[in-house]
Amino acid sequence: MASSERRGGDNTNFSSGVSGLPAMTDNQIRATTWHEIILATLKVNNVKLVVYVPDRVFTPLIKALHADKFFTTFAATREEEAIGIITGAWMGGLRGAVLMQTSGFGTIPNALASLVVPCQIPALIFVSERGTLGEFNLGQALVCKTMRPVLNSLAVENVTITRLDELAFTVDRSIKQAVATQAPVTFILSPLLTGGKVFGG
Amino acid sequence: MTNTKSSGATRAHNAKVMNRFELTKRLVGQLKHEEAVIGGIGNANFDLWASGQRPQNFYMLGSMGLAIPIAFGVAIAQPDRHVFALEGDGSLLMQLGCLATVGERAPKNLTIVVWDNGIYQITGSQPTANPAADLVAIARGAGIANSAWAADEAEFDRLATAALKGEGPNLIAVRIDDKPAVATTDRDPVQIRERFMRGLEVKSGAA
Secondary structure (H helix, E strand, C coil): CHHHHHCCCCCCCHHHHCCCCCCCCCCCCCCCCHHHHHHHHHHHCCEEEEEECCCHHHHHHHHHHHHCCCCEEEECCCHHHHHHHHHHHHHCCCEEEEEEEHHHHCCCHHHHHHHHCCCCCCCEEEEECCCCCCCCCHHHHHHHHHHHHHHHHCCCEEEEECCHHHHHHHHHHHHHHHHHHCCCEEEEECHHHHCCCCCCC | CHHHCCCCCCCCCCCCCECHHHHHHHHHHCCCCCCEEEECCCHHHHHHHHCCCCCCEEECCCCCCCHHHHHHHHHHHCCCCCEEEEEEHHHHHHCCHHHHHHHHHCCCCEEEEEEECCEEHHHCCEECCCCCCCHHHHHHHCCCCEEEECCCHHHHHHHHHHHCCCCCCEEEEEEECCCCCCCCCCCCHHHHHHHHHHHCCCCCCCC
8 A cells, every 4th residue: 555655646647656757667666566556557558447347356456446536447247248348448539458357258259259359459358367376166277278278369469477576567568569559468367476366265 | 020029928018110220210310419329230230331321330240249338338438429329139138237237337428229129130030038028127127217118210219319418328129120131231340440430539549
């Protein structure tokens, strides 16, 4: 929380709240947790709309998004619905991201293949990775194995993020690439980054 | 026309059976402020295309069920522009949850038009999972208070006029016949998306 307090509630541009830096680069974010870094990186890239289907891992990020008036954020009933909403928002001039867990990704291949990819929509898709590194639910473990093959078969850029020190750079640069190349990107947040969800947790 | 309800289920309303292309033309004829219109998969976007290729029309070629979420996204991005989603009953049944989201978020500038013929017309006119489902009652239950069946063409016109006042969200449900669309949309997704964004005065890549 200390870093967000230092930002003094500045809800216009993250970089303007950090010693007048011209723009966020590499490791210039002072946020210390993965969810603070993602929130700050969305903000500096003017991603104002975040639609999610919840996941326990995302809880602190979702709470922080709701608490920050910069963002319009709400739950959708289904992941492909969230994809449709941010697609419309992009076409209307508003950048959007979606948050989902691995099993939710399993519901969106048609929306990717028949809408996002052919229409060249820079959808920003954050997936908290279940099904690996200590998964206790076989259903999650299997759906996880479908995720990267689906993304790769559609040639959708996807990055698995395991390290906190690479998070800001990866997300910031990938958002910029998505917008510049008009192509979606999927950020797979590994339990190595987030801690994941453990049995009984 | 009346044989489209092959399930024999009892209708929840007694609205007149009308024609999608005729009503699409009537709706578009009311649009004087570059309102956005999202045409759902299949005949909904075919007849929208046939009604005149306005730059503010988006023709959804896949992603069945997502016309309303897409229109909702446009409505969030451009709160001063009215946005219509034209969706078939089969498509809406596939994504009913979106009504709950729209009901909760309550965008004033969103109007959903449902073309209800009780069949999956484009796949061979099979009856939907529930041709008698009262989509207006479902929408009201989801929090979209301004939901109504259009009893006839004149009432459809009135409901559309009222919707444009911006006190939405609105849902207008229309019983339609089983006539196919009068044309098919050019299927070039990038061109459709680019033209739509220009129609909304958005420069892609600079959003």
